[in-house]
Amino acid sequence: xxxxxxxxxxxxxxxxxxxxxxxxxxxxxxxxxxxxxxxxxxxxxxxxxxxxxxxxxxxxxxxxxxxxxxxxxxxxxxxxxxxxxxxxxxxxxxxxxxxxxxxxxxxxxxxxxxxxxxxxxxxxxxxxxxxxxxxxxxxxxxxxxxxxxxxxxxxxxxxxxxxxxxxxxxxxxxxxxxxxxxxxxxxxxxxxxxxxxxxxxxxxxxxxxxxxxxxxxxxxxxxxxxxxxxxxxxxxxxxxxxxxxxxxxxxxxxxxxxxxxxxxxxxxxxxxxxxxxxxxxxxxxxxxxxxxxxxxxxxxxxxxxxxxxxxxxxxxxxxxxxxxxxxxxxxxxxxxxxxxxxxxxxxxxxxxxxxxxxxxxxxxxxxxxxxxxxxxxxxxxxxxxxxxxxxxxxxxxxxxxxxxxxxxxxxxxxxxxxxxxxxxxxxxxxxxxxxxxxxxxxxxxxxxxxxxxxxxxxxxxxxxxxxxxxxxxxxxxxxxxxxxxxxxxxxxxxxxxxxxxxxxxxxxxxxxxxxxxxxxxxxxxxxxxxxxxxxxxxxxxxxxxxxxxxxxxxxxxxxxxxxxxxxxxxxxxxxxxxxxxxxxxxxxxxxxxxxxxxxxxxxxxxxxxxxxxxxxxxxxxxxxxxxxxxxxxxxxxxxxxxxxxxxxxxxxxxxxxxxxxxxxxxxxxxxxxxxxxxxxxxxxxxxxxxxxxxxxxxxxxxxxxxxxxxxxxxxxxxxxxxxxxxxxxxxxxx
Amino acid sequence: xxxxxxxxxxxxxxxxxxxxxxxxxxxxxxxxxxxxxxxxxxxxxxxxxxxxxxxxxxxxxxxxxxxxxxxxxxxxxxxxxxxxxxxxxxxxxxxxxxxxxxxxxxxxxxxxxxxxxxxxxxxxxxxxxxxxxxxxxxxxxxxxxxxxxxxxxxxxxxxxxxxxxxxxxxxxxxxxxxxxxxxxxxxxxxxxxxxxxxxxxxxxxxxxxxxxxxxxxxxxxx
Numbered sequence: 001x002x003x004x005x006x007x008x009x010x011x012x013x014x015x016x017x018x019x020x021x022x023x024x025x026x027x028x029x030x031x032x033x034x035x036x037x038x039x040x041x042x043x044x045x046x047x048x049x050x051x052x053x054x055x056x057x058x059x060x061x062x063x064x065x066x067x068x069x070x071x072x073x074x075x076x077x078x079x080x081x082x083x084x085x086x087x088x089x090x091x092x093x094x095x096x097x098x099x100x101x102x103x104x105x106x107x108x109x110x111x112x113x114x115x116x117x118x119x120x121x122x123x124x125x126x127x128x129x130x131x132x133x134x135x136x137x138x139x140x141x142x143x144x145x146x147x148x149x150x151x152x153x154x155x156x157x158x159x160x161x162x163x164x165x166x167x168x169x170x171x172x173x174x175x176x177x178x179x180x181x182x183x184x185x186x187x188x189x190x191x192x193x194x195x196x197x198x199x200x201x202x203x204x205x206x207x208x209x210x211x212x213x214x215x216x217x218x219x220x221x222x223x224x225x226x227x228x229x230x231x232x233x234x235x236x237x238x239x240x241x242x243x244x245x246x247x248x249x250x251x252x253x254x255x256x257x258x259x260x261x262x263x264x265x266x267x268x269x270x271x272x273x274x275x276x277x278x279x280x281x282x283x284x285x286x287x288x289x290x291x292x293x294x295x296x297x298x299x300x301x302x303x304x305x306x307x308x309x310x311x312x313x314x315x316x317x318x319x320x321x322x323x324x325x326x327x328x329x330x331x332x333x334x335x336x337x338x339x340x341x342x343x344x345x346x347x348x349x350x351x352x353x354x355x356x357x358x359x360x361x362x363x364x365x366x367x368x369x370x371x372x373x374x375x376x377x378x379x380x381x382x383x384x385x386x387x388x389x390x391x392x393x394x395x396x397x398x399x400x401x402x403x404x405x406x407x408x409x410x411x412x413x414x415x416x417x418x419x420x421x422x423x424x425x426x427x428x429x430x431x432x433x434x435x436x437x438x439x440x441x442x443x444x445x446x447x448x449x450x451x452x453x454x455x456x457x458x459x460x461x462x463x464x465x466x467x468x469x470x471x472x473x474x475x476x477x478x479x480x481x482x483x484x485x486x487x488x489x490x491x492x493x494x495x496x497x498x499x500x501x502x503x504x505x506x507x508x509x510x511x512x513x514x515x516x517x518x519x520x521x522x523x524x525x526x527x528x529x530x531x532x533x534x535x536x537x538x539x540x541x542x543x544x545x546x547x548x549x550x551x552x553x554x555x556x557x558x559x560x561x562x563x564x565x566x567x568x569x570x571x572x573x574x575x576x577x578x579x580x581x582x583x584x585x586x587x588x589x590x591x592x593x594x595x596x597x598x599x600x601x602x603x604x605x606x607x608x609x610x611x612x613x614x615x616x617x618x619x620x621x622x623x624x625x626x627x628x629x630x631x632x633x634x635x636x637x638x639x640x641x642x643x644x645x646x647x648x649x650x651x652x653x654x655x656x657x658x659x660x661x662x663x664x665x666x667x668x669x670x671x672x673x674x675x676x677x678x679x680x681x682x683x684x685x686x687x688x689x690x691x692x693x694x695x696x697x698x699x700x701x702x703x704x705x706x707x708x709x710x711x712x713x714x715x716x717x718x719x720x721x722x723x724x725x726x727x728x729x730x731x732x733x734x
Numbered sequence: 735x736x737x738x739x740x741x742x743x744x745x746x747x748x749x750x751x752x753x754x755x756x757x758x759x760x761x762x763x764x765x766x767x768x769x770x771x772x773x774x775x776x777x778x779x780x781x782x783x784x785x786x787x788x789x790x791x792x793x794x795x796x797x798x799x800x801x802x803x804x805x806x807x808x809x810x811x812x813x814x815x816x817x818x819x820x821x822x823x824x825x826x827x828x829x830x831x832x833x834x835x836x837x838x839x840x841x842x843x844x845x846x847x848x849x850x851x852x853x854x855x856x857x858x859x860x861x862x863x864x865x866x867x868x869x870x871x872x873x874x875x876x877x878x879x880x881x882x883x884x885x886x887x888x889x890x891x892x893x894x895x896x897x898x899x900x901x902x903x904x905x906x907x908x909x910x911x912x913x914x915x916x917x918x919x920x921x922x923x924x925x926x927x928x929x930x931x932x933x934x935x936x937x938x939x940x941x942x943x944x945x946x947x948x949x950x951x952x953x954x955x956x
Contacts, residue, residue: 151844423750
C-alpha cells in the first residue's frame with residue numbers, strides 16, 4: 001500500500017491538523033484512494049467549512065418552501081400542485097482557464113442539479129463578471145464564456161432568459177461565471193438524494209467515466225497564480241447532446257416508481273454523489289468499480305473516484321427494477337450499470353480488481369468534516385460625500401453612461417442564447433426580470449439575478465442587503481410576487497480576516513433583507529478563493545430569485561407604450577452619489593459610502609407597485625437602480641423610441657437628482673386619469689411620489705430646455721458591446 | 735388534418751411543434767421516434783428544430799440517415815406534406831429532399847432574435863393564407879442557417895417560385911444567399927425554413943404571425 005507522505009497531504013490541499021483529524025477518524029493511516037476522497041469531500045467547495053457556521057443564520061423557511069438548502073436544489077410551492085425547483089452555482093475557476101468548456105459544463109452541472117430532483121428545466125439565467133475591457137484577456141473570455149453558455153443551453157432546448165454582465169479590474173485574473181437553472185415539477189413527483197434502506201441496487205447512468213476533471217473541487221478551493229493555466233486538464237469537457245438524452249431518460253424513469261434516490265455526479269463525481277446519498281439516507285454504500293462504464297483504459301480506483309466526467313447520475317433503485325430502468329436508458333443510448341449496493345454499515349466501501357481500495361465511515365466525510373470559525377476584522381468604512389463637478393452637462397453624461405461597459409445593452413450576449421425555445425418566454429432579456437409562463441397555464445415565473453459588487457466592497461453588509469432588495473424589486477417591477485432566493489456567494493480567500501469579514505457581513509446583510517422581505521434562501525453555493533496573486537475580487541454575493549405571477553396577461557415591462565402617459569416616480573430621491581455609476585464613469589472615482597437600503601420602505605413601495613400591476617392599472621414599470629433615475633427613464637424610452645419630457649422634483653441639484661442611486665424607487669408611466677389616482681393613493685399611503693413629466697415625441701427633454709434624440713442615446717447604448725467584441729481598441733483606464 | 739412530429743435524439747422544438755399543432759388544429763399530432771421505420775397515416779410530417787444527434791457532424795447529417803427518414807421520403811414522394819423548421823430544414827437538405835445546404839452563420843455566432851420576413855410565394859399549401867409580399871415576423875434561433883446553393887440552383891428556385899420566405903431588406907441574420915429563409919420542393923409539398931413559425935402562434939408570446947402557416951395547412955389538407 002502507498003505510504004502517505006506529508007508532501008502528498010499538502011498536494012491534496014489538506015492542512016496538518018486536518019490530516020491529524022483523518023488519522024483519528026480512521027484509526028489508521030488512510031489509503032491513497034481514501035486520502036483523495038477526504039481531499040475532495042473536505043475541500044471548501046464540497047464542505048463549506050469556512051461558511052457553514054454563518055450560512056446557518058440565513059432564513060430558509062416559509063409556508064411555501066417545500067425544500068430548503070441541503071438538497072441538489074431548493075423547491076417552492078407555486079400553487080395547483082406545481083413546484084418550482086431552482087439553484088445557482090458558480091463555475092469560476094474552470095471558466096477562467098478554459099472559458100468555453102468551463103461555462104458550458106457550469107450550465108450542464110446546474111441543469112443536472114435541477115432535473116435530478118424530477119423537474120424539467122424551463123429557464124436558465126447567468127451572472128457573469130469579467131475584468132476590465134482593456135485587459136488583454138477580457139475579450140477572449142467574454143467570447144468563450146458566452147458561446148459556451150449558448151452552446152450547452154441552446155442544444156438542451158432550455159431558454160436562457162437573462163442575467164448580468166459586469167466588468168471590473170478586480171476580476172482581471174479571476175472571472176465569475178454563475179449559472180442558475182429553474183425547473184418545474186409536480187409536488188408529488190420530487191426526487192431526493194437520501195439512499196434509504198439496505199440491499200438496494202446502486203446504478204450508474206449517463207456518460208462513461210474518463211480522466212477529465214480529476215480534482216476539480218480541490219482546484220476550485222485554492223487561489224490562482226500565474227501557473228494556473230497549466231491546470232487546464234482539470235477542466236471537464238461538456239457534451240450537451242448526452243445531457244439532453246440523460247434529461248429525457250431520467251424524466252422517463254422518474255415517471256415510474258423505480259427510484260428510491262437519485263443524485264447527479266457533479267463536483268467530486270462518484271465520491272460525493274455516493275457519500276452524500278449514503279449520508280442522507282443513513283446507510284452505507286458499497287461500490288464495485290470494475291462495473292463502472294469507462295472510456296479510458298487502466299483507470300485506477302483513485303482516478304475513477306475523483307473523475308469529474310460530465311453527464312453522469314447515480315441512482316438507488318427499488319430491488320427488481322433494474323431491467324425496467326435499463327430498458328429506458330438503452331432506448332436513449334446511454335450507459336447503464338449496476339455498480340453497487342446499499343448496506344446497513346454506514347460505510348463507504350470501494351472495491352476494484354478484487355481489492356478493497358477504501359473503507360471509511362460516511363459520517364467522516366460529512367458531519368465530521370472540519371468547520372472553521374475563521375477570524376475576521378472589519379475594514380475601515382468608506383464614508384463621506386464624494387466631490388464632483390456640478391457644471392457637467394447632464395445629457396452628455398447620460399449619453400456617456402449609456403455607452404459605458406457596465407450600462408450598455410447586452411443584446412450582443414443574449415442574442416447568442418436561444419431565449420424563446422419551449423415557446424413560453426413572455427418577457428425576453430433586457431427588462432427588469434425575465435418572465436416564463438408555466439406551460440399550459442396562465443401562471444408565470446419571474447426570474448432575476450442581481451448584485452452590485454461596487455457597493456459590497458465599501459460596505460459588505462449594505463451590499464448584501466441591496467443585492468436581495470434589488471432582486472426583490474426587479475421581480476416586483478414585472479408584477480410578480482417574490483417567493484425565494486438562491487445565493488451564489490463569490491468571495492476571496494477566507495483565511496484573510498478582511499475577506500472573512502466581507503463574507504460574514506455579506507451573509508448578515510442577505511439574511512436581514514431576506515427576513516424583512518419574506519424572501520427565504522432555499523439553496524446556493526459558495527465560491528471562495530477568488531483571488532489571483534493575492535488580489536481578491538470585489539465581494540460578489542449574486543442573488544438569483546424567483547417570483548410568481550398568477551395572471552401572465554397582467555404584466556409590466558420597462559418600455560414606454562403610449563405618448564401622453566404621465567411619468568411617475570415612486571420613492572424618495574436624496575441624491576446618493578457614493579459608489580454610483582455616475583461617479584465612476586464621469587468622475588473616474590470609486591468613492592464614498594454605498595447607498596443604504598431601508599427594508600421597510602422597500603417592502604412598502606414594492607407592495608404598492610405590485611398591487612397596481614396585478615390590478616391591471618399599470619403596464620409600464622422600471623426599477624431605478626444602476627445609473628439612477630435618468631438612466632431608468634432612458635431605458636424606458638429606447639425600446640420603442642418613445643421619448644419624454646421630464647423635470648426635477650424635490651431636489652435642487654441636477655446631478656444627484658438624475659444620477660443618484662437611492663434605493664426603493666420605481667419609475668412608472670400611466671395615462672393621465674389613472675396617474676392622478678395613483679399619485680393620490682400613494683400620498684394617502686405616505687409614499688413619496690412625484691410626477692416628473694409626460695411621454696411623447698422622439699426626444700428626451702429635461703426641464704423644457706435641453707434635449708437629446710432617443711436614436712442618439714440608442715446608438716451608443718447598442719453599439720458599445722458589438723464594437724468592443726469586434727476588436728475596437730479600448731482606452732486603458734487609470 | 736392529421737399530423738406527426740418526428741423526434742430525433744436532441745430534437746428540442748418537438749414539444750413546441752406539438753403544442754402549436756394542437757392549438758391550431760385542435761388535434762394532437764403523433765410523436766414518432768426516429769427509430770420507428772413506419773409513419774402513422776398522416777397528412778403532414780413535421781421535422782422539428784433542435785440539435786439532432788448533437789449536430790456533431792454537419793447539422794442534420796446524422797438524422798438524415800435515421801430509419802424514420804426513409805418513410806418520410808416515401809410520404810413526400812406520394813405527395814404528402816413535410817414541414818422542416820430550423821434543424822428540420824437542415825435534415826431536409828441533408829436528405830436531398832430540398833436542394834442546397836445550410837452553412838455556418840456569416841457572423842460565426844448563434845443568433846436568436848425576431849426577424850422580419852416577406853412571404854414571397856403564396857401558391858403553396860404552407861403559405862396560401864398569407865398575402866403575397868406580406869411582411870411577417872418570426873424568431874430565428876440557429877448557428878448554421880446561412881442558405882447556400884450554386885447560382886444555377888438559386889436561379890432555378892427563383893424561376894420556379896420556390897422561395898417561400900425571404901428575409902426582409904436589412905434583416906438577413908445569417909448571410910443566406912439572396913436572403914432566402916425558406917424554400918419549397920419541386921412538387922411544392924415540402925417546405926424547409928430556418929425561422930420558427932411555431933413560436934409565434936400565441937398572443938402572449940408577442941406575435942401571431944406564424945398562424946397563417948398552420949391555417950394554410952389546415953385549408954390545404956382538409
